[in-house]
Amino acid sequence: MTGTPLRVGLVGYGLAGSVFHAPLIAATQGLTLDTVVTSNPERQAQARAEYPDVRVAASADELWARADELDLIVVASPNKTHVPLATAALEAGLPVVVDKPVAGTAAEARALAELAEKRGLLLSVFQNRRWDNDFLTLRRLIADGELGEVYRFESRFERWRPQLKGGWRESGDPAEIGGLLYDLGSHVVDQALVLFGPVTSVYAEADVRREGARTDDDTFIALTHDSGVRSHLYVSATTAQLGPRFRVLGSKAGYVKHGLDPQEAALRDGSRPGASGAEWGAEPEELWGRLGAGESPVTGGGSPVPTLPGDYPAYYAAVARALHTDGPNPVTAQEAAAALDVLEAARRSAAEKVTVTL
Numbered sequence: 001m002t003g004t005p006l007r008v009g010l011v012g013y014g015l016a017g018s019v020f021h022a023p024l025i026a027a028t029q030g031l032t033l034d035t036v037v038t039s040n041p042e043r044q045a046q047a048r049a050e051y052p053d054v055r056v057a058a059s060a061d062e063l064w065a066r067a068d069e070l071d072l073i074v075v076a077s078p079n080k081t082h083v084p085l086a087t088a089a090l091e092a093g094l095p096v097v098v099d100k101p102v103a104g105t106a107a108e109a110r111a112l113a114e115l116a117e118k119r120g121l122l123l124s125v126f127q128n129r130r131w132d133n134d135f136l137t138l139r140r141l142i143a144d145g146e147l148g149e150v151y152r153f154e155s156r157f158e159r160w161r162p163q164l165k166g167g168w169r170e171s172g173d174p175a176e177i178g179g180l181l182y183d184l185g186s187h188v189v190d191q192a193l194v195l196f197g198p199v200t201s202v203y204a205e206a207d208v209r210r211e212g213a214r215t216d217d218d219t220f221i222a223l224t225h226d227s228g229v230r231s232h233l234y235v236s237a238t239t240a241q242l243g244p245r246f247r248v249l250g251s252k253a254g255y256v257k258h259g260l261d262p263q264e265a266a267l268r269d270g271s272r273p274g275a276s277g278a279e280w281g282a283e284p285e286e287l288w289g290r291l292g293a294g295e296s297p298v299t300g301g302g303s304p305v306p307t308l309p310g311d312y313p314a315y316y317a318a319v320a321r322a323l324h325t326d327g328p329n330p331v332t333a334q335e336a337a338a339a340l341d342v343l344e345a346a347r348r349s350a351a352e353k354v355t356v357t358l
Contacts, residue, residue, distance in 0.1 A: 003030070003324060005029075005030055005031055006030060006071035006072050006320065006323055007032055007034035007035075008025050008032065008034055008072045008073075009057075009063045009070045010022060010033060011060050011074065011076060011081075012078075013037075013038040013040070013043040013046065013047055014038075016076040016099050017074075018046065018047070019268055020099075020128065021126070022036070022050070022051065024273065024313055027313055027316075028316040028317055028320055029320065031319075031320050033054055035054065035055040035062075035070070036055070036056050037060050037063065038056070039058045060088065064088060064092045067094055071095070072095050072097065072122075072323065073085075073089040073097070075096060075097070075098045075099060076126075078168050078176070079104070079178070079182065080176050080177055082102055083104070083108050083112065086098050086112055086123065093119065094121070095123070095323060096121070096123050096124070097124045097125075098112075098123070098125055099126045100186040100190070101339075101340060102125045102333055102336045102337075103336075103337075103340065104177045104182075104340075105344060106337040109334075109337035110334070113337065116333065123329075123332075123333045124319055124329050124331055124332070124333075125331045125335070126315065126331070127187070127315075127331045128315055129261070130194060130331070131311045131314050131315060132263075133281055133282075133307045133308055133309060133310035134246055134257045134307060136308040136309075136311065137308045138248060139195065141291065141305065142248075146253060147248060147249075147250030147255060149251040150196070150249070151229065151249050151251065152229070152230050152231075153229060153230070153231040153232070153246075153248050154233075154246065155191060155231065155232075156233075156239075156242070156244065156245055156246075157184040157188055158236045159236065159237050159239065159242075160238070160240055162210060163210075164212055169183060170215060171215065172215050178215050179216040179219075180217055180235045180236065181204075181206055181221075181347060182343060185233070185235050188221070189221065189223075189339045189343060189346075190335075190336075192225075192233060193338060193339055195229075196225040196229040198358075199223045199224065199225055199341075200225065201223070201355055201357050202221065203221070203349050204345075204346035205220045205350055206218075209238045210237070217237040218237070218238045218239075219346075220232070220233070221234075221235075221342075242258075244256050245258060245259060252293065253291050253292055254292065254302075255291050255305065256289055257289030258287070258289070259283070261281070261283075261310045262281065262282075262310065263281050266280075273312070280313070281311055282307075283307050287307065288304040288307050289304070290304055291305045314330075315330055345358055
């Protein structure tokens, strides 16, 4: 990609900003990390240490005051700030990337999409797990017909965290948009919609298991897709024995995959895309999933399927192309709104103990 790199203002330098967004922006040809916004002195020092040329601002208002010096805003701050910050960026004439969930409601997401369209600006949502290694592999297996007609999709994003970590994600305040339904649920629902299309009905169970918890930490979502596929989605912080990440059953074969994509762990450990060493996003053969029929993979049934390398850098590369050359938006706000339709239905289903028709 040729031309002057686009100058990025990153709002938020907590987990999302420092672990995911900043490293991926810095590794993307055509983008440069210009400014990090955080009012936390320790995080300001961290940003300067990790990116010596970066400017640091204490508030997003400093970005709007010099909007002509920036080309893209990335919102990686707490969920409740996503809509006001994205709105302010768009009104300042700047394209925006917003971490998931883009908003607390589908209506808010669609209003943001309409504002971006009116302004002629890119509004994209960071659904990085569309580029997980196991998801990329599963998409290829389905496209190649290896499973036949898919009947059931089981997806688990489970953790064993019996002790609370604290912070807004575990707050019971609805304004915070916390809890696992909107956190990890945003990922598993988005993946199900990408794979199998629109949903006709939603059933959910949301529980608060841990002592002192104030929002859901153990949630199950059942979706019926227009296509006839049934998706069973699990997100939990209280799973003492982790299940398979994917178990996908079709008319010809099934695919079972354990373990999480290695990219998040690599980013947390300080590894960076493009650095020398092992191929980015690759995993060892012993973690490959298995494809087969009639036997359990635990007893050796099926054949190992090489896992495609995960590719989080592809998201920001696509954003750069969209801004440089009018390429397609990798994840639109309308797609995110469709996922929020499902999440809102799941919240209602769990609260009222009903199945919700969309």
